[in-house]
Amino acid sequence: MKKIHIVALVCIGVVIAVLISMMGDLSTYETLASAKQKEGKTVTVIAKLDKSPQTPIEYNAAKNANYTSFHVIDSLGNKAKVVYYFEKPFDMEKSERIVLKGKMKGDVFEITRKDGILIKCPSKYKDDPKAAQNNLSQN
Amino acid sequence: MPPYIGEHLFPGQAGYFLIIVSLVASLIASVAYFKSANSVLQSDADSWKRMARIAFVVDAVSVMAVFGLIYYIISNHYFEYYYAYNHSDKSLNPGYLLSCIWEGQEGSFLLWAVWHGVLGMVLMRTAKKWEAPVLSVISLVQACLATMILGLYVFDFKIGTNPFLLTRQFFQDAPIFSDPNYLSNARMQDGTGLNQLLQNYWMVIHPPVLFLGFASTLVPFAYAVAGLWKKDFGGWTKGAVPWALFSAAVLGLGIMMGAAWAYESLTFGGFWAWDPVENASLVPWLIMVAGVHTLIIYNSTGHSLRATYFFFLLSFILILYSTYLTRSGDLQDTSVHAFVTAGINWQLRIFVLLFLLPSIFLFIRRYKQIPFIVKEESSYSREFWMFIGSLVLFLSALFIIVFTSLPVINKIINTNFTIGEDAEFFYNRIQVFVAILLGMLTAVTQYLKYKNTDKKYLIKKIGIPTLLALVISVCISYFGNVHYDTYGIGFLAAIHLALFAAVYSIVANTGYIWAGLKGKLKAAGASVGHIGFGMMLLGMLVSSAKKEVLSVNYMNPLNFGPEAKEKGVENLTLYQGVKTDMGKYWATYTKDTLDEKGKSTFFQIEMERKDGKDKFYVHPHLIKNTKGQEGVSQNPGTKHYLHKDIFTYINYASSVMDDKDTAQFRSQLLDIGDTMYYSTGYIVLDKVTLNPQNEKYAFGNADTAIAAELKIRSADGRNFLAMPVFQLQNNQPKYFIDTVFAQGLAVRLSRVSDRQLEISVKESSKLSPFVALKILQFPFINLLWLGTILMVTGFIMSIVRRVSLMKKIPA
Numbered sequence: 039m040k041k042i043h044i045v046a047l048v049c050i051g052v053v054i055a056v057l058i059s060m061m062g063d064l065s066t067y068e069t070l071a072s073a074k075q076k077e078g079k080t081v082t083v084i085a086k087l088d089k090s091p092q093t094p095i096e097y098n099a100a101k102n103a104n105y106t107s108f109h110v111i112d113s114l115g116n117k118a119k120v121v122y123y124f125e126k127p128f129d130m131e132k133s134e135r136i137v138l139k140g141k142m143k144g145d146v147f148e149i150t151r152k153d154g155i156l157i158k159c160p161s162k163y164k165d166d167p168k169a170a171q172n173n174l175s176q177n
Numbered sequence: 178m179p180p181y182i183g184e185h186l187f188p189g190q191a192g193y194f195l196i197i198v199s200l201v202a203s204l205i206a207s208v209a210y211f212k213s214a215n216s217v218l219q220s221d222a223d224s225w226k227r228m229a230r231i232a233f234v235v236d237a238v239s240v241m242a243v244f245g246l247i248y249y250i251i252s253n254h255y256f257e258y259y260y261a262y263n264h265s266d267k268s269l270n271p272g273y274l275l276s277c278i279w280e281g282q283e284g285s286f287l288l289w290a291v292w293h294g295v296l297g298m299v300l301m302r303t304a305k306k307w308e309a310p311v312l313s314v315i316s317l318v319q320a321c322l323a324t325m326i327l328g329l330y331v332f333d334f335k336i337g338t339n340p341f342l343l344t345r346q347f348f349q350d351a352p353i354f355s356d357p358n359y360l361s362n363a364r365m366q367d368g369t370g371l372n373q374l375l376q377n378y379w380m381v382i383h384p385p386v387l388f389l390g391f392a393s394t395l396v397p398f399a400y401a402v403a404g405l406w407k408k409d410f411g412g413w414t415k416g417a418v419p420w421a422l423f424s425a426a427v428l429g430l431g432i433m434m435g436a437a438w439a440y441e442s443l444t445f446g447g448f449w450a451w452d453p454v455e456n457a458s459l460v461p462w463l464i465m466v467a468g469v470h471t472l473i474i475y476n477s478t479g480h481s482l483r484a485t486y487f488f489f490l491l492s493f494i495l496i497l498y499s500t501y502l503t504r505s506g507d508l509q510d511t512s513v514h515a516f517v518t519a520g521i522n523w524q525l526r527i528f529v530l531l532f533l534l535p536s537i538f539l540f541i542r543r544y545k546q547i548p549f550i551v552k553e554e555s556s557y558s559r560e561f562w563m564f565i566g567s568l569v570l571f572l573s574a575l576f577i578i579v580f581t582s583l584p585v586i587n588k589i590i591n592t593n594f595t596i597g598e599d600a601e602f603f604y605n606r607i608q609v610f611v612a613i614l615l616g617m618l619t620a621v622t623q624y625l626k627y628k629n630t631d632k633k634y635l636i637k638k639i640g641i642p643t644l645l646a647l648v649i650s651v652c653i654s655y656f657g658n659v660h661y662d663t664y665g666i667g668f669l670a671a672i673h674l675a676l677f678a679a680v681y682s683i684v685a686n687t688g689y690i691w692a693g694l695k696g697k698l699k700a701a702g703a704s705v706g707h708i709g710f711g712m713m714l715l716g717m718l719v720s721s722a723k724k725e726v727l728s729v730n731y732m733n734p735l736n737f738g739p740e741a742k743e744k745g746v747e748n749l750t751l752y753q754g755v756k757t758d759m760g761k762y763w764a765t766y767t768k769d770t771l772d773e774k775g776k777s778t779f780f781q782i783e784m785e786r787k788d789g790k791d792k793f794y795v796h797p798h799l800i801k802n803t804k805g806q807e808g809v810s811q812n813p814g815t816k817h818y819l820h821k822d823i824f825t826y827i828n829y830a831s832s833v834m835d836d837k838d839t840a841q842f843r844s845q846l847l848d849i850g851d852t853m854y855y856s857t858g859y860i861v862l863d864k865v866t867l868n869p870q871n872e873k874y875a876f877g878n879a880d881t882a883i884a885a886e887l888k889i890r891s892a893d894g895r896n897f898l899a900m901p902v903f904q905l906q907n908n909q910p911k912y913f914i915d916t917v918f919a920q921g922l923a924v925r926l927s928r929v930s931d932r933q934l935e936i937s938v939k940e941s942s943k944l945s946p947f948v949a950l951k952i953l954q955f956p957f958i959n960l961l962w963l964g965t966i967l968m969v970t971g972f973i974m975s976i977v978r979r980v981s982l983m984k985k986i987p988a
Contacts, residue, residue: 060607099828
């Protein structure tokens, strides 16, 4: 076997080892209930903003520009309060789905990284046919 | 169906006709070129080729005409077309009309096809005997792209989306279209506009360059397929060098232009976020660069031909795969800017498989026949280390694409993996080692000769650059204050090692222009390219490791305790006109202005260094959302210096986002020492002063003014003072309201009765306009941009050199 083949095999071996070890670092998609059971472990939850009037999005930039709290409902209908130590993401109210990456702490889902929230809006990078349809359907 | 008034149907009909023409012509071209390539008789080959050429030119011209027609429709504001209605409006700056075309999926497919047409016509003149097989492959891709904009339904299966669809066809049930004169309806007078984030000059030039990059990866792919197909395994490799170099240059430039756009107009906090959409175009580039290197190895030594085939086939396949990833909607939950599905996922999958399966099949089938050299490379040879470099590039790409594909993997094997909360570090901790390896390899490898290198010669030549690089990088490490310890000492050590590798690459390659090439700049393309690459690495490392949040909120009560770093501190609230402490700076929000079109609000922030050395303004702004959406989007304001950028963006602005102030005063009678509560704290009446004289008020003895000294304590434990004043002047009461901005509190002394004072409190965040903003500092980001320019220059120098060498030796 040539030296270069040995080097290539070793490299590929290392990469496979790294890949497998990093698989262990991956987080998994959870529901709020299963996230609660893994308290303190970073998890990813796909949820919807709870738009009921009792639980509005709280963000008061005059008092604390680095604290946003809101409530979400996951696909099973469970609710939880979310605390995000950053500014309220733009267009949050319009979101269809929110992908949250953080840790459950008691009953509160805490997000301590800026990129721990991914807001999926119908508007972003995609035209919202519904909005246009509404516009054209009004008389 | 009423006859509609005022519609301009001709451009759409002509456009749709031309789409069909391009589909048919590209199919004819593909088949005819195929026949020509497989003809035994020269006369057959020539007559097929004549036909194929005509068909290909017809295809290229029709695709360009379709593109032109869409531009015509958009620039004339023909809102009867859905594409114009949905992607543009009348207020758009003419420069952005082009961006409207590539905002939609159809337009970007078209742009891609236009570039294939251009490249194909160049190949027609230059590829000589390779023209037929190469263009046969390209024509087939063109046919696939034409189906993407076909907009046909075969039963329930949707084939492509038609860019010439009319608005009334898209919204078939909307009542407005029962009026034959609907175009004069006010609601059809304007389109819904271009996404505000795309209204940026980078978005005018980044997509064409990126798609030229995508298109250019097809040429080496087509050559590789042709080589396997015609079993002329090594015959194309000289002619393909400029194409491979061109592809690496343009795709690299396109990606970095996207990075510049992300840096300048998005608020991800940097030029690269390891977003799946970014990764999807980076990976084919890494593979293409690996292919360029193995191709050059083959041309110089005869080694690495199989690897070259593998890389060139893979690079284009990955472009197709990335097209699928970004347009299928599979990246919905992991990417900020993937397209939402257009309902053509199966078509996209077929597109990938149509090129993936045959090329794999052909590669495996012919693998044994591809020539290789039995004799082993010396470990003192250039080809050995170049190959190692290509391998590192490939493995780095493999690593990125595996984790970018997690949503697809989850779908296939039914798992639910995702990257944890810190995606950047997830990738960076591996890629920093890639940077170390590549930096060192680019530094050393050029000093090696092909076949074998004399050890004494090598040590003599490379000794000085190595020492020099070591000294410079130690200086940077030592004096540069690179203390990026967020992820521990191990990662910091890796960063310092990578700093050395980057500097080594710059110094050694600069040195090589003199030591190795004796200053012959014509031949220095590779050196210049590598200097650029090293500089990019250096820029990335320094600006990321030393990125600083300037707007640290020292006022935030949460900014204490062991978790202080984790709790939010990055936004600072600035009240209009109030000079606020911001670390090394004083920051003042001075004013905001609306632009003439009423779409953007510009905020002026005055930044003054505390040491008085610098004072400047930044102008971040908020743009109204388009497409009938409420709300606004951010656009950062940047102050550029040669050695750093100061980058600001508004996260909240009361003047734009608040509703009207509807809060009311609420009153209570207090004795001295009495307490009244408000929603987040309480107020104690501490003292009453007559005719106060202090920095705020200057009453004389002749006045009748009473001041209430109030001590305010908020629930989070902060103390404030307020001193509202009540004055009687000519028997008229006069109120001096005091405010505590940080609590959104206005207090008034409304009445004095006997020994009691009536204190009125209003809680409102609208007492004074304020903004919450974030300010970041990126040092030496210009190294990254300069490095990019140098790298592309190096590629161009190499292309020029190769082309001129080829002209001297007729193929």
